[in-house]
Amino acid sequence: MEKNLSFSEAKKDDMTALKVTNLSKTYRESAGDVHALGPVSFEMEAGEFLCFLGPTGCGKTTLLRTIAGLEQPDTGEVIVQSPHYSGEPIIGYVFQQGALFPWMSIFANLEFPLKAKKIAQDTRRKKVESMLDMMGLASFASSYPHQLSGGMQQRAALARSLVMEPDLLLMDEPFSSLDMRTSQELQDNLRELLKRSSTTVLFVTHNIEEAVYLAGEVIVLGHRPGRIVRSETIDLPDPRSRLSDTFTEYLVSLRETFESLVSD
């Protein structure tokens, strides 16, 4: 990429990775309109990990899909920008489950985004192999998705999103279909991986503990149509412990907010 000095300097101060303003979405159905989301506004800085926490059906998936451009919003706008260079920012998306291509091996699944971007074969191979190594998937390279456990499949899906080095990674309850142990293991992996990258992550979940364990900031959404109810910075030391007192305090406090949602 050609360097444009004034441009990159101008960008240097601006660490905004995502800016969402007044975003709302209504699904028009024959049975009647469903106002699914918003309006919501928030901003994210590059490298931040933000988690949206909300009850079922409050529009979490809708929020991510709209940001990813899979749905058109009714009002508001979404600006995604890459702080490092000009040009189109790369967005990654991890679906709740089952988005791996079943007719491709794990290797081929990871290679897909690189191939779509016309990256040369040996570069592709190297990137995929190192990603597989990092995710502990090396021995599954030539397996097919259906031969993997649910946890391994989500791990592979995560690897496929990370291999294209996204500026913004959107994650839609990627671990909620897994049992608690596997899910916690993957949460650990995710934290580990993110330490080594500058990826900005927007994660949605209805699991309070997951949110507190992963996020730098948690935003609670109310019942449908989801609006921001509370926003909380999670200030915990780095190897986070699910058993520490401060962790539990956050948990209890957020649970109170959560519970008060149901009652009204």
Added chain:
Amino acid sequence: MSLVRVALGFSLAALIGIPVGLLMGASYHARKFLSLMVEMARPLSAIALLPLSIIIFKARTFSQLLGLEYLRYQKNLLNEMQLGMIFILFWGGVFPIILGTIQGVRSVRKMHLEAAGILGANRLFSFRHVIIPSALPDIFHGLKLGIGRCWMVIIAAEMLPGTNSGIGYLIRYSYQLSRYDIMLASIVIVAFIGALFSKGLESLGEKSLVLRSKER
């Protein structure tokens, strides 16, 4: 002889049916435009078209089509490939193939297409690496139905006057000569080959999931 005819007619049906089906499956406009034609043409049984196709194509054979007139009075493979017969084989085989392919393309999971888009695939890349592999099992199902039809049609067509080769001809001829043993044997062979075709395509279809992903 029957086998060669079927091979020719069926290949033609696959060669045209699959692209037409892909187009109809992928494009709303193509589907609107072509489905009326397909729906009108489909119920016309290939056998009902046999006399018509003989009128249209006369008794022309491939040797004439290819300008190899001098072969006409020799015993030659091309001479036995009556255009009319190939045409009705094509007709019999093409519709199940088109419908199977459309079905396949339409059954692609929306999530897979969305994932491909987010992963940076353009339309062509998605078509090649997501839609076609997803559709493959249905395409094979269409091919299986198609070849079954072709096989039915060819036997019937060969029984009609104007043919002097092929297993259908053999059945009719042995019947006329009261050689019921040969007739029965031929029928068994017909059934056997038909089943072989269909099983063969079925196993190819089952392999298709795996085969697809081996390519890199």
